[in-house]
Amino acid sequence: MPPITPCLWFDTEGEDAAELYTSVFPNSKITDISRYGSAGPRPEGTVMTVSFELDGHKFVALNGGPDFTFTEAVSFQVSCEDQDEVDHYWSKLSEGGEEGPCGWLKDRFGLSWQIVPKALPELLGDPDPEKAQRAMAAMLKMKKIQIDELERAAA
Numbered sequence: 001m002p003p004i005t006p007c008l009w010f011d012t013e014g015e016d017a018a019e020l021y022t023s024v025f026p027n028s029k030i031t032d033i034s035r036y037g038s039a040g041p042r043p044e045g046t047v048m049t050v051s052f053e054l055d056g057h058k059f060v061a062l063n064g065g066p067d068f069t070f071t072e073a074v075s076f077q078v079s080c081e082d083q084d085e086v087d088h089y090w091s092k093l094s095e096g097g098e099e100g101p102c103g104w105l106k107d108r109f110g111l112s113w114q115i116v117p118k119a120l121p122e123l124l125g126d127p128d129p130e131k132a133q134r135a136m137a138a139m140l141k142m143k144k145i146q147i148d149e150l151e152r153a154a155a
Contacts, residue, residue, distance in 0.1 A: 003058065009064045011063065011065055012063050013063070015050050017107075017109045018050040018059075018061050020108075021054055021059075022053075023092075026055060031051045031052060036048045047063050070106075076111070078113060079117075080118065082147070086115055086144065086145055087144075090115045093115070096108030099143045102139055102140060102145075103115050103139075103143075103145040105143075117147050135154040
């Protein structure tokens with residue numbers, strides 16, 4: 001299968017977004033910046049695309065103009081080992097953005113993220129359906145996922 005690279009459409013904030021994302025995720029970097037030339041459609045010299053990697057995963061940020069914006073129909077899910085990782089990603093990505101329900105947030109650019117501890121699908125998939133439902137009921141009341149509260153509710 002050929003590589004698939006998500007292309008994220010921004011108005012003018014592609015470089016700022018790439019700088020934020022590469023600062024939040026380990027082993028990440030901006031790999032290339034291209035600029036509009038005299039043919040346009042934006043002013044010559046302004047950033048057109050920013051290629052970047054998040055822990056080896058390639059992305060492109062395109063400054064394509066205000067015609068399109070992000071919706072929750074597409075989000076990036078971050079699978080976290082523990083509460084410290086949940087807290088880290090939640091804090092960094094929600095800053096200037098919007099906290100949503102059940103581990104979802106929008107960053108300051110409007111891109112949706114799901115910050116999910118690995119314990120969540122384990123608790124929701126517990127073979128004891130009552131335990132799983134108690135975990136689900138607790139999760140539905142949360143914004144940022146709190147692992148200890150989920151575990152208490154499930155028990």
